[in-house]
Amino acid sequence: MRVFVTGASGWIGSAVTDELLAHSHEVVGLARSDEAAAALEAKGATALRGGLDDPDGLAAAAAAADGVVHLAFKHDFTDYAGAGRTEHTAVRHMLDALEGSGRPFLLASGLASIVAGRTVTEDDPSPHHGPDSPRGGSENLALSYADRGVRAVALRFAPSVHGTGDHGFVSTLTAVARERGVAGYLGDGANRWPAVHRSDAARLVRLALDRAPAGSRPHVVAEEGVPTRDIAAAIGDHLGLPTASVPPADAERHFGWIARFYGMDAPASSARTRDLLGWTPTGPTLLADIAAGAYAAPEATATR
Known part of the structure; x- marks a missing residue:
């Protein structure tokens, strides 16, 4: 499978890139710098220079791929709302490019502020909607395309x-x-x-790319x-x-x-994720x- 990975040279993305390459996938990784591009090329991936501020470029890369793993996010805590709007626009453009294709779109999401006072499960929907909500409401945006011919999956990563x-x-x-x-x-x-340990997270992403169903919310959580x-x-x-x-x-x-x-x-909890994907940290x-x-x-x- 030819997989477009955003954030491919980052902390999680570099491990995901290694995992995908080790299992015979072809990786096209988004790179914001010459250094990141060189690191990706050295691994055997194809580097695509660009960033989240180029939604048309992201859409073109998504359209040319067999699947997308979107891990990048502008962690700008001085303008977190602006980062969320950038995320919303980038995700929407990639999803529009995949609409009706049946191809997978995996999105990095989080677990914070989903519910209060109890353990979050994979059945709990995110309360965040719209570009001005945390992370631009990108989880709900992505999952809304599950009924529009995209195998959209929200990967909810542990904060650590x-x-x-x-x-x-x-x-x-x-x-x-x-x-x-x-x-x-x-x-x-x-x-x-x-x-969750980084190696376990990368393996779960690869398993989710292979077989997580549209509309699912795997929890990338070991502890x-x-x-x-x-x-x-x-x-x-x-x-x-x-x-x-x-x-x-x-x-x-x-x-x-x-x-x-x-x-x-x-x-x-990640109990349902483990059953769904056969994942054991x-x-x-x-x-x-x-x-x-x-x-x-x-x-x-x-x-x-």
């Missing part, structure tokens, strides 16, 4: 897709701990983050919910720093932009990765 080299949330928390001299958590730290106080304790133990509670009123001052996510309680847990030094390098920080 972890492993050595991760520059995401846990890396940022580790950097904050180094800067503050304490590994913090908010309040009592009982709120939970789902987690249903790791308490944030345990995450902080693991970071503190590895860095030799104390662990302490941070009052919610001081969250933004202490943690910066990540505070809005760190305080969420978002446990999520085998990678290390989040706490094991932290203890093993996956976030040891001071330079592995900050941006996502």
Whole structure:
């Protein structure tokens, strides 16, 4: 299968590209820079220079592919609403190019703020609709094409897709701990983050591309919910720093932009996903990765 992958050189996308190539798929990867394009070409993928701000180019690439795995997103926390509108436009153009084809369109989505007070399941619809909602309402936009001849699938990723080299949330928390001299958590730290190892996430994406049905919402989740106080304790133990509670009123001052996510309680089940796709996670847990030094390098920080 010729697969167009956006975000193909990113943290998750590079692992997905490797997984697809290893299973005899042809990958055309979107690359925003010469460096990213060279890395993709070195793997045996075809690089396509461009970005999410070129919806017509994305549509053309989608139309030329046998399937699309859309993993890219502009993680601009200074203009998150604008990033959502860009996402909505990009997704709509790719879906329009695939309409009536029966080809797969897999979209990276998230688990935060879907439901409150209980574990999220694959049956829970996203409450976000329209370009001005979180991530541009792209999950519901994509799934609306399931009745328009597209095998649209929403991949709901855990907030922590972890492993050595991760520059995401846990890396940022580790950097904050180094800067503050304490590994913090908010309040009592009982709120939970789902987690999945990067290798398990890539394998699930490949399985979903092969056989996830239109309109499904696979949960890319290995651990249903790791308490944030345990995450902080693991970071503190590895860095030799104390662990302490941070009052919610001081969250933004202490943690910066990540505070809005760190305080969420978002446990999520993947039981139906495992049954549907025959997926069994085998990678290390989040706490094991932290203890093993996956976030040891001071330079592995900050941006996502």
